Amino acid sequence: MSYLSISNVTKQFGDTVVVDNFNLDVEKGEFVSFLGPSGCGKTTTLRMVAGFEIPTSGKILLDGADITDKAPNQRNVGMIFQSYALFPNMTVAQNIGFGLRVRKEPEDTIKQRVDEMVGLINLEKHADKYPYQLSGGQQQRVSLARALANRPQVLLLDEPLSALDAKIRVSLRAEIRAIQRSLGITAIFVTHDQEEALSISDRIVVMNTGEMEQVGTPFEIYNFPKTRFVANFVGSLNTSDAEVIDPAKGLVSMDGVQFEAAEGTNGRTKGDKVKIAIRPERLSFASEQKKANVVDCTIENITFLGSVVRIQVKIGNSKFNMDTFNNPFLELPKIGAKEQVTCSKEAVLVLDE
């Protein structure tokens, strides 16, 4: 039996269904991210696990115990908020020790645990400071330490990095992941940032309009999206209308240009309208060795993005982006030049129209 089990959970606000029949099993020590656009129900699901919302139907089990209707202060669940939610009237040490004081732990234990937590987040020198004297990143680290001080069964993180600048976000997410791994704590992380979810999670739950679109490892989600929404939402994607011309061979036609796909045409018939999708980094200029999916194109635009150069090519009537790693010896084609691009069969995703 899984450590955290969310079974058939539905949440309605009036007539609006915000979360629809959500099912998820999370193993102990696993880091799961809820990824989706605003209003997809990811935060509501997290809040139901925290106890701030009660499901309209369904059950939530934590380590075998039914916590569906339990008050938030009766669940041993730690929560981290986007706005840090540190108590402004308390110092860093007092914030971290708050939960332990509420539990009426002995002062010695509180002091020892607070010292341990302050060390964990490397803020030993700031223990006596008030939240307003800290930077956003430091405040969020204190919030993490405060949530962990109580040794919660599950750590819930509600877009904890959204209010921080890009550099801090990257370093703090690595820090959160390292701490989570070292403590072996089960964590659920809510984000709308796909890069964040891909980089930090054991598994990702992609959500859309209150429903789960796909659950899988970051590798599966990125490389094998099961729905058009997932394919579009996670990573950049070139998409275009196409038509199945030979389901057995996986052939599809886009504006008369043929592509061979490894998967996605099974169960379809000749003439079916589909979408083909290719990630920009899976396209490359054709060389002698590559024979599959070699198509003619015209260079439309070239954008320098630092580590990557994005080349826009026109294939048939569709414009596709092609990403290639930047290096000082890269020979870039001229705009308007006629070239050939290629991609593997596996790179061609055939999705419902």
Added chain:
Amino acid sequence: MASTQDGKVAEMNMLARIRRIPFWSWFWFILGALYFILPLYATLKFSLGMERDVIGFKAYGRAFEDPEFLSTFLYSNVLALMTIIASIVLIVPTAYWIRLRLPEARRIVEFITLLPFVVPAIILVFGLIRIYSSPINVPFTEMTLLQPLTTFEVGTDILIVAGYVVLGLPYMYRSVDTGMRTVDVRTLTEAAQSLGASWFTIIVRVILPNIRAALLSGALLTFAIVVGEVTLASFLGVPTFGPYLFLLGQHRAYEPAALSFASFLLTWAAMGLIQLFTGGQGQVSGAH
């Protein structure tokens, strides 16, 4: 040497800033200041002139020597303290719950808190006397639920404190509500809940300390209202400072002026305390 020069530079900068303030800003500021200061000055000057051709504190001495002054003043202070405690107990959880769970009730509650501006104190006191001067029975029975409150001292004190809570309602509610607006009540509550805190702990250890300045402002206003209140105290026959000052004014000239000025000083002292407690920021340290 360097610090002297720095001081001079700072002084010059300040003078330059003052010179940059437009004429009409100065005009309205001085007019406003005079409006407040002149009556105070007149009261002070009058209170110091009890002895002919001598400026002295005789009126103050006389006023403070009167045992009635001390007893009524202390009594009013105790009532003010009771009123402030009752107001906090009633208003803080109400404002908190409205902000947290019942935002749609805010308009109704705000309307109720404004009623003391519409219903004069005289109406309030007659209402209180009318209802609580006879025993209150359990509906449809002869069983007495509540003895007439106006017939014994503690009962009358309860009545007057209840009346003062109503009179102070607009000020205390607005202060508390404004204070709660400056902190993210909902998220702080959820954070505290997730750490195992009960509602009581949340209010006492998280919410109250973060609206300390607002509470002090509300308490000060309530204090000022209670100490100077005459109508409720007179009609309920409670020996407080307000009716004492009123009676004194009918028989003496200089002492009431002295006591009025002393009351102003007391109010300023209270405002100073707020500044002291809040570090001059009007908000607790950390609530940024």
